[in-house]
Amino acid sequence: MLRALKAKHKTMKLLYILIAGNVLSALVLAAPTDEDALNQDTPYIKELLRQAKAAEIESFLDQKTDPCKDFYAFSCGNYKRINSALNLQKDSTGLFETLKNGLNRKILKMLKTPHDTHDTPEDIQVKHFYESCLGIKELKFKEKLKRIIAEFGTMPMLEGSSWQEDDFDWVETTARINHRYGIIGIIGVEVTTDMLNNQRNIIYVVRQEFQLESRGMYLNNETAFYRQNYKAGLQYFFEGILEVEKELAMKTAKEVLDFEVELANGLVDNKEHHDLKDQLELLTVADLRKRYAPTIDIEKLIFVSMGEEISDQIYEFNRRYQQNVVEVIKRTPKRTVANYIFYRLIWKFLVKSGKSSTTLPKLCLTYTKKYFAKNLDNMVYRRYKNEKSSREMDNMWHQLKSTFREALLSSPELDWIERSTRNLAIAKLEAMTLELNNYSKENLTEDFADLNLQTTDYIENLRQVFQLGAKQMRQLFRQPPKPIEEAEILSYTPANNPIENTIKVPVAMLQPFYIWSDVYPNAVKFGTLASLIGHELIHGFDDRGRKFDDKGISTDWWDEKSSSNFLKRRECFTKQYGRYVYDGIQLKESTAQSENIADNGGTRLAYAAYRKWFESQITNSSSVNQVLAKETLPNLRYSANQLFFISFAQVWCNDVHPSLKALQVSTDEHTPAKYRVIGTLSNFKEFSKEFNCPAGSAMNPCEKCILY
Known part of the structure; x- marks a missing residue:
């Protein structure tokens, strides 16, 4: 009895936090004071959780706003x-940030816990890496970074007048760095799965990563603020870390940034749709040598990077970038090119933020996730796995597939696709799989071959990680292809991999009480989890995904008429989303509509699957009222169907720091969250029906854009 009273006291305290503490956002649901108490399978706890979810949903609503005028303002106004x-x-704040924060708390707890029986030898090395990052204040950065530079030559900024220009070969230097550490400066070589034929690995000639990510960030007037901040960061690095005199640091920072801006002129515009086949060209090394000699010695670049002569054909990615590099290198002093390449090298070894005792643990978590995301996700899965949520996700996936299959077979709304192409689409759908990104079937030990990570030297640990990564990348050239993974990104967001025909869902999304609990109405779970999975399913049939078949091979399996109809309907989305204005910024009319197509189709699919499930429950239940009661939430006056749409909208409730909104528009392929809601639901007649939106109202326009 005493134990029951204590449990009740804890849960009553928690209920107060959940309802009265909504100022803390959805975090209140993710960070219960006693998670074991919430997992008790009792009517009391179940009702507690339902009331808490209702309180959270209501706290975000602005019920004074007309849902037919602006459903985002209605759902997310508070x-x-x-x-x-x-x-x-x-x-920024939002659901995905909340999911990420919840996962990070679990990871930090694991990393700080002394070694226990759960830990594998690889887990212990990951913990060592994290601990070494916490000790960066003890490291002498300048000396260690200078030793790394000395492996490949000398940096003009540090050498002054003694630097010998004639001794510097930029292609050889960047290739040697690429070979040893896998770090690409300006241009380099990578080995990965053939994007057009997933049965083999192949060498790519590729560009470097860019700090500001997109072409627009380097060239547009409205993004000059971010370039100035970047330059200030460079100056601080040169002056504060490398101990260069202020004037030289300022001068070099400007030269480095100006050079990078010129390189960025060769990037493709990420706001426009680009066919992958148009960006990849299969050539021999000799062909590439002729194309770019004498400015870029491609043969040397590949030979030094790979450590062997290559007779196979290789891919050149985005020819425009390499052509631009030729022109930029011709007019740039060698001193600037050398400073840039060595800056790119040592920048990778920095912990690039403050070193205060309060921020350092989170910062070091970020770097540990950057290099060991697979291990950390696997560690979380082994310690916190929830079989209920896995089964729920699997059931939802099969319902989504079944619903889309029925639509492809018989829906008149898909009559714009010819029957022959529909049949091929069904074959692709049948072959599509869903995987929880827990890495439980992978041999993670292989990733740690030759690593001996210790707690004392972060820089040395990074050297080992980079060296092993570069070696393993080169070895891929002679090996069968493996799944392509962006493990850090896949830790918190689902993704569709077209060359595997697979949807991957992160373990973070199945943490209880964020968007999932077995006591929540299916209206909530379908509006959130199913709409996100449906989004990824539709990616398999959007303007990029439709270029890959059921086996993940790049091929044009659409008939000409269906393809033409697709492009006409895509144009509707281009015009619709190009009309929106976000924080005073006019969104661009873009042919890159993959995300908007997936938002629209995924939500329609999730709703259709939900209605199919709901009708089956009504048909098979002895008590219709009982079904209806389960599909609503206490103290909320909204029907199950309305709750679906509110839940969908609240997935995208967010706020972005004012200084980052222009950055978001310039770099993010996704439409700002407000218009992901408004754009999607204004195209959906079932939404207008449920909220009684009159024809011609903002959320029920006469012209609607529909693909799937």
């Missing part, structure tokens, strides 16, 4: 007040 990115000093 979100910014509760979760202001500016007040909380965050880049």
